[in-house]
Amino acid sequence: MLNLPVTVDGYGAIRAHVPSRATESASRKKAARASKVLPDLDAAISACELTDGATVSFHHHLRNGDGVLNRVMDALARRGLKNLHVAATSIFPVHAPLIDHIRSGTVGRISASFISGPVGEAVSRGLVPEVVVLRTHGGRARALDTGELVVDAAFVAAPAADDLGNVSGRAGKTACGTLGYPMTDVEVARRVVAVTDSLMPYPAHPIDIPQGKVDHVVVVDRIGDPNGIASGTTKPAEDGPSLAIGAQAASVIAASGLLTEGFSFQTGAGGISLATAGAVGREMARRQITGSFCSGGITGFHVGMLNEGLFRTLMDVQCFDLDAVRSYQRDPRHLSMSAATYAAPHLGGAVVDRVDAVVLGATEIDLGFNVNVTTKAGGIVIGGSGGHADTAAGSRLAIITTRLTAGGYAKIVPEVGTLTTPGATVDVVVTDAGIAVNPGRADLQDRLKSAGLPVRRIEELLAEAAAAATRPTPPRATDRVVAVSEYRDGTVTDVVRQVEEAAP
Amino acid sequence: MLNLPVTVDGYGAIRAHVPSRATESASRKKAARASKVLPDLDAAISACELTDGATVSFHHHLRNGDGVLNRVMDALARRGLKNLHVAATSIFPVHAPLIDHIRSGTVGRISASFISGPVGEAVSRGLVPEVVVLRTHGGRARALDTGELVVDAAFVAAPAADDLGNVSGRAGKTACGTLGYPMTDVEVARRVVAVTDSLMPYPAHPIDIPQGKVDHVVVVDRIGDPNGIASGTTKPAEDGPSLAIGAQAASVIAASGLLTEGFSFQTGAGGISLATAGAVGREMARRQITGSFCSGGITGFHVGMLNEGLFRTLMDVQCFDLDAVRSYQRDPRHLSMSAATYAAPHLGGAVVDRVDAVVLGATEIDLGFNVNVTTKAGGIVIGGSGGHADTAAGSRLAIITTRLTAGGYAKIVPEVGTLTTPGATVDVVVTDAGIAVNPGRADLQDRLKSAGLPVRRIEELLAEAAAAATRPTPPRATDRVVAVSEYRDGTVTDVVRQVEEAAP
Incomplete structure (x- = not known):
């Protein structure tokens, strides 16, 4: 019927639309409905055309x-x-079965931002054939975005999904809240598979990952244990020494000049961090100031601060407990953010770049204020940066809280066993024996001294830690490199070497 | 200090992290804050490195x-x-100043999904040097996603933004609601500029476009007139003939077998469409069924249906009036969707593919059920597909409502002046003189006849329209091609040719 020109100047060749002609097929076509649901994981693996050596990604919102x-x-x-690359955000003790997959050759490579439990130990003992790459949360997002880390299939643990792939972290029996980490993976992965135990009527909502980002949906009986989300403590510490450290850290923030209207704050979910947050909140109430946001992994404690009016918003990459999940389900001031928005260094400004004060932990900290959160004394991998290096770099005030010793080992050491977070980005160390300020922050040292805080030289804290320690810090291993610790920009801060095949 | 290996097997060369050393700079670095705010549009144009021939994109949420x-x-x-390509979603009468930019050579190309007003007339009269490309909303999203349409700078009209580029359509003095169209542009544009008249404290929220997608922020005194959002009517028709057509269209839906639990529905914002929606809603209430969603551009009328419990959700690419804006601001069941999620044909299933029934308008419809919503009688461009062809293709039941004549011209014609939406995707035409069913939908014809509806042959409606018309349908122009009408998959359904230089 149509009489179209063959080419049009400035447009080129015309590909004429060919009208559908079959009469009865019109009814059938109109009755058919696209669906992304596949019968099982096996079908999804086929659909993703995964082959030996492929990279598969996972996120850790179910911890x-x-x-x-x-x-x-x-x-x-x-x-x-065989020889698959597991590109996870974090690996937990529950993932111990990975070890058998490494032994059998199914897994040949691992990259992650955090590895704890048996897999960390296996990495340290040299079980993984290829070197493990540890990235910060922001560095991983950057590597994904720039194509340095190419994911063949991203598997999204979806608390709820519909058959066209809308994914919600706020619905379903395993609701985990925000889905900040896979939000970044699904932007670039070659294929995306939503794995859910709650297939909802279309449209599943509230939507955390929209259908256009998801290729396949697989329904399983159970994606995990919602009680496992709160796998660490998410309550403020109650013991005297921890409370004392928390109070000192809060005093550092109060004296820093940053605790003013619009203050922004990040803490981890550990007891000292939340004790600090509690003390900071009391001081904010006393000063009658309202903060702009708390960021990071969010706990019920942070939700409480929001609801008390101490902060205007929460910026949440991952809910750390079920109170946080419930808040994200209901409160529009509780905002989600992707890993890239949270921490990436290549986007002209991430949320971490707007954090005024962050309270972080450490396995070890050294005379150069370098921090190790990757290996424990003896060199076994027990973590990794996660957002540690990102927030230290972005924040105006990065506070490390730590006791002088733990398990008999000194935590202030001449040189960290693994350098995770560069000392140039760490401002203050708060211990149970006083506060040390990075020499690069003379301004801050003056403020803390004026406030009457017990500022000491880090060398003094080192000496006291050494005196209090009952076990010597083991020397660094010298064997082959089993892991590379990348900084957020892709440079390397350190390597982890294989430990001796000692008793496990 | 660090003693890193030069290379690591399986990793390659080690780029060692170089710690920041300058002592006093640590304070300065920590005090500095990234900001994406530039002083004015001129600075943003410089930052985007735009040159002659560049493609700049815009969206039409402020209509x-x-x-x-x-x-x-x-x-x-x-x-x-010079010779810029304006890649807009829609162009309205308010954009008449574009004509001077075309005349001066600033603009050499236009592509859009809808062009009305003086620019449409100028296109038809051959003013634009290069051929204009008209795409459906879904086709534009596909072209962006596949790299067929490369945007050098996307300019986002941002009702609210913060200095790191979080954009909200729900805050600010010009709040327009969802930002479905730019959501697709910002995914792929080389640079993104948020233009706002409400720079909010960080973080601007609720977030519709996250900061990681935005490169630059420019503050202007006024991004537009919020009253211009509701630029067409968004109330049901009240005149007798329109109400009669609406009632018939609702009867078609009721008889189609689709009006069951979970029903999904789309209408435009015109009077007949909303009259249809009202009648459908009453029938849903009578049958005690709850629909799954209403989609498309959303009006206060649809909000009312949500609030009456007739539908579970709204899927909204663009708020058509301020009642819809207020609903999206407050109601988590009022969901936003991107242009791609709404209508793109290449993602394995868009929202349009889940619409049960859609009610659409037409400038002309022909014996092959082909629809023209691109040109008026005489060939002047007055619109374009927008989502017309997308929803017709995706829905189970695409209903065209029209009077037999308008302005003296027949609306049922032997052959449409411009083929926008292929007849194979159109199921029913409802007129003030009866209903015609596409011969490809014999099943539907049987249902409608069984329900006692006045089903007629389209040839009969054509004859009545011809008899009622007081002006002859002008012949198609034969001059040079001024616009190409692309289908959602990039094939061409028709071309628009230059009209004679008659009196404007």
């Missing part, structure tokens, strides 16, 4: 309750795939 | 109240840039 990584890896193993 | 496109084009013209 030590996650059931998706193990299920998917089991399915990949059953297919006989 | 005939938009003040951003004209401001940006004026700034580009002042810079002396």
